[in-house]
Amino acid sequence: MAISFPSTEYFEALKGQMAAQPEKFRRLGFIDTTFGVRVGQNGKARNFVLEFEVFDLKNVREVDAIDLRRVDFAIEGDSRVWREMLENISRNGEADSLHDINTLAHFGEQLKIVYDDPDGHDKLYRFMESIQKFFDLSSKVEVSFS
Amino acid sequence: MAYLSTTNYLEDKNFVDKWLYTMRTGELDLSWMKASTEKIKPHEANARRGLTYRDLDLGSYGFTGVPEKVRTNRSYAPRGAEIPAGVPDSQPWVSRKSEVWAFNTESYYEEAVTRQWNVTTDIPWERLDGVELPETTGKALSQLMTFLTEVEMIATDTPAMWLPRLNPDFIEVKAFIAAQAMDEARHTEAFRKRALTTGWGLMQASPMNEMALKHLRDADSFSEMSVALHLVAEGNVLTLFRFSEYLSPTDVDKRIFRLVMQDEARHVGYGMQHFKYVLENFPEKREVLHAHLDEAENISFAGAAATELTEAFIILAGGGLKRENIEEGIKITTKFNLKQMEEHFERLEKCGMPERKERSKLFQMYQAGVAAAEAAGIKL
Amino acid sequence: MAFYADKDYTVDETVLEAANQVMAGNLGLHWYDAKTEKVKGKPSDPRRGLTYQDLDLGSYGYTQIPENLRTSQSMVARGSEKVGVLPDMGYVVNRKSDVWADNVTDLYEEDKARRWTPAIDVPWAELDAHPLPAPVEAACSQLYTFLQECSLVSLDFAARWVPLINQDFIEQKSWLCAQMLGWARLGEAFRKRALYGGAGLGRASNTAEQGLKEWLWADTFPHGSLSINLSLGGFVLAICRHVAAFAPSKADRVLHGFAMQDTARQTAYGLGQLRYFLSHRANELPATQSYVDFTEHVMLALLGSPELLEPLIIISGGGLEKEQVRSGRLAVSKFIPLVVSEYLERLEAAGMSGRRERSRIPSVIDQIQVAA
Numbered sequence A: 001m002a003i004s005f006p007s008t009e010y011f012e013a014l015k016g017q018m019a020a021q022p023e024k025f026r027r028l029g030f031i032d033t034t035f036g037v038r039v040g041q042n043g044k045a046r047n048f049v050l051e052f053e054v055f056d057l058k059n060v061r062e063v064d065a066i067d068l069r070r071v072d073f074a075i076e077g078d079s080r081v082w083r084e085m086l087e088n089i090s091r092n093g094e095a096d097s098l099h100d101i102n103t104l105a106h107f108g109e110q111l112k113i114v115y116d117d118p119d120g121h122d123k124l125y126r127f128m129e130s131i132q133k134f135f136d137l138s139s140k141v142e143v144s145f146s
Numbered sequence B: 001m002a003y004l005s006t007t008n009y010l011e012d013k014n015f016v017d018k019w020l021y022t023m024r025t026g027e028l029d030l031s032w033m034k035a036s037t038e039k040i041k042p043h044e045a046n047a048r049r050g051l052t053y054r055d056l057d058l059g060s061y062g063f064t065g066v067p068e069k070v071r072t073n074r075s076y077a078p079r080g081a082e083i084p085a086g087v088p089d090s091q092p093w094v095s096r097k098s099e100v101w102a103f104n105t106e107s108y109y110e111e112a113v114t115r116q117w118n119v120t121t122d123i124p125w126e127r128l129d130g131v132e133l134p135e136t137t138g139k140a141l142s143q144l145m146t147f148l149t150e151v152e153m154i155a156t157d158t159p160a161m162w163l164p165r166l167n168p169d170f171i172e173v174k175a176f177i178a179a180q181a182m183d184e185a186r187h188t189e190a191f192r193k194r195a196l197t198t199g200w201g202l203m204q205a206s207p208m209n210e211m212a213l214k215h216l217r218d219a220d221s222f223s224e225m226s227v228a229l230h231l232v233a234e235g236n237v238l239t240l241f242r243f244s245e246y247l248s249p250t251d252v253d254k255r256i257f258r259l260v261m262q263d264e265a266r267h268v269g270y271g272m273q274h275f276k277y278v279l280e281n282f283p284e285k286r287e288v289l290h291a292h293l294d295e296a297e298n299i300s301f302a303g304a305a306a307t308e309l310t311e312a313f314i315i316l317a318g319g320g321l322k323r324e325n326i327e328e329g330i331k332i333t334t335k336f337n338l339k340q341m342e343e344h345f346e347r348l349e350k351c352g353m354p355e356r357k358e359r360s361k362l363f364q365m366y367q368a369g370v371a372a373a374e375a376a377g378i379k380l
Numbered sequence C: 001m002a003f004y005a006d007k008d009y010t011v012d013e014t015v016l017e018a019a020n021q022v023m024a025g026n027l028g029l030h031w032y033d034a035k036t037e038k039v040k041g042k043p044s045d046p047r048r049g050l051t052y053q054d055l056d057l058g059s060y061g062y063t064q065i066p067e068n069l070r071t072s073q074s075m076v077a078r079g080s081e082k083v084g085v086l087p088d089m090g091y092v093v094n095r096k097s098d099v100w101a102d103n104v105t106d107l108y109e110e111d112k113a114r115r116w117t118p119a120i121d122v123p124w125a126e127l128d129a130h131p132l133p134a135p136v137e138a139a140c141s142q143l144y145t146f147l148q149e150c151s152l153v154s155l156d157f158a159a160r161w162v163p164l165i166n167q168d169f170i171e172q173k174s175w176l177c178a179q180m181l182g183w184a185r186l187g188e189a190f191r192k193r194a195l196y197g198g199a200g201l202g203r204a205s206n207t208a209e210q211g212l213k214e215w216l217w218a219d220t221f222p223h224g225s226l227s228i229n230l231s232l233g234g235f236v237l238a239i240c241r242h243v244a245a246f247a248p249s250k251a252d253r254v255l256h257g258f259a260m261q262d263t264a265r266q267t268a269y270g271l272g273q274l275r276y277f278l279s280h281r282a283n284e285l286p287a288t289q290s291y292v293d294f295t296e297h298v299m300l301a302l303l304g305s306p307e308l309l310e311p312l313i314i315i316s317g318g319g320l321e322k323e324q325v326r327s328g329r330l331a332v333s334k335f336i337p338l339v340v341s342e343y344l345e346r347l348e349a350a351g352m353s354g355r356r357e358r359s360r361i362p363s364v365i366d367q368i369q370v371a372a
């Protein structure tokens, strides 16, 4: 059964995959950050807040809007870009270097990182390997795009 | 301001104009491409070990080729790079290889990187849940931990203080020293965390030991510091850790001591190799090191008066404060004291200083101690 | 010798007597009832283990460290009982706001949890399987030469201050030790990468080194930390992100993936420290503004040094062909303002309001962008 992206079910599925590989994420170290994911489509957007703690995704929820004061940062992008990234992941088992979050967000032209406090922004990079490996788990999930 | 760059780049029109020109025209100067540096192709000698510093020990980049007196680099440039005119002086105090070098330094560093452990997660702290040590051993353990926290603290300050004083060409030594500082921070953390989980907290400072420890930091040269820190003090501490592991009241303590021992053995390993190297390659230094060892051993004598440590050790070794406990504790502590001294002289001898025994008052004390122990029927 | 023990203990009868008494079974136990707080710390979250945060308890905790440390100058572990004559270690940093940051214990714990090993974690063989075109490899060797200079200065900075900072700030000093290992490791990774590619090292940068020495040798810890942790850390972080985004090889991508984590922690401490310093010492703001006025030219020295700029253009464009240089230039013309804007943003966020208007860097950067 394909899981549609974006949805809380999708992130829950990644959460399950993450929990199934504790050693991999333990090796990467603590991941203590809460961030937003915003997927835009036709002028509208769906927003999610992902709360990571220790080695796990603790909680994910869909929200009407992301309050930047309550997250470290948010990754925003058009559904087209997200889809391209996830399809790339599912083809390669992980994002290639043209499709990882760092590259897509580097100049803010594909994905964009928004934040209230630069300290929160820097957490993206402090935990980048874990965050990227989290999204790479998408290769283990059958995803459909609405 | 302690140092001002030779140029204020905000006011350097040539600098900014050149930059603008590059960005506007895309005409690159590329003079750096003609750097007169060596081209090499290193290989991983062992794929499982990965790419090590030893694999890079080639030509002008290698550590083998570093001359005894480093005359050509005093900047922040990495060894083997082309050094243009105008780089600043990083003001190293130590530019003589035999003052810092040790056979295997690069491997001690690589080992340190791969064998980093984490006090927070690698010690099974949860197993202390519900463990209540008897007051005597609990307090003795806390007192030992308090002392060890003091020891480990000087072991972070001392290498850190020397690191920026080393010539930048001694890359692998600087890296090893940096790793040591982290190892010692971790040891401080381990002992502090253990003291704060005994139920007794930290205990009492040890003035005599602190006086002794200050001597480690304030040496005149790196070699003297190293013989006092890496060889004498850490050698003693290594013996102490081995005994402490044996005496540990819980398996959590055993694990702590086993892990710190690994790190400490590495520091002692470096110290021994360096001592050997300096004696072989800088013979004039031998007398200086003897004189420094006289002081280091004087400090070992002073340590005998740090009864807050000896007593705690006796209680841990004997398992309590009853008469029979204390008798047993004294036996083990005697063995420990003698073992520490024996190993100290063994190390010095192995490194090429067998004559130390003739000169040393500590050795006389060791011999007297052995005789007394044997007379008291303590089997060594 | 700068320090001799206060007497010749080899002939001191009192010491011998004290030791003999104990070894005869007459224990004095003066330490047994130490006047210290009795605590039994516990992990608050078993997955995380026992952290320094878990031990932020009473007199042992870091929360209770006073702003001014007037009565501790020795090696005594914070919270233990001080007795007798303890040595003065000559610490010159004794004010909490000079070194503290609200995130410093987090960063120390995070650092240990997120360690890596350049020897084995970077897929070096990828560089054999897919060798880079000669100009790109040469550019890499130059870039990694430059990054080694930045690493050495950062390493020396942390090391330089550790022995000068009061021992009561144990968590912060431990974090600096973690930084020392972190920068030794980054220097190692950069050196290994440069040499493994086959092009050797490039040329040291006198422009960058002059500037870096000015930052490294700052008179005070807060100013030096601003320069080395916040400014240099943020700058190297941006390079890591940029090279990861334009990675010429898998080895470079992986290396910078780890390197960005390390440098981001450094930057986070720089921001956290400056924020703590200014929020506790508002009267230091003017002096700090003027320190930055005086030394921020170093940011230009770093960004504009040909030993960085040119290899970055080549790596970003993928080579030396006209078109490649053009696209490389375009990428670098976006990279430069990104570095500067994040740098100013961090200073503002730390409490240096008005920095953006006051700084002379943006006007130079505007010209660069126009030129590109």
Ligand SMILES: [Fe+2]
Pocket: B152, B155, B183, B184, B187, B264
């Ligand atoms: Fe240690």
Ligand SMILES: [Fe+2]
Pocket: B155, B184, B234, B263, B264, B267
């Ligand atoms: Fe050690």
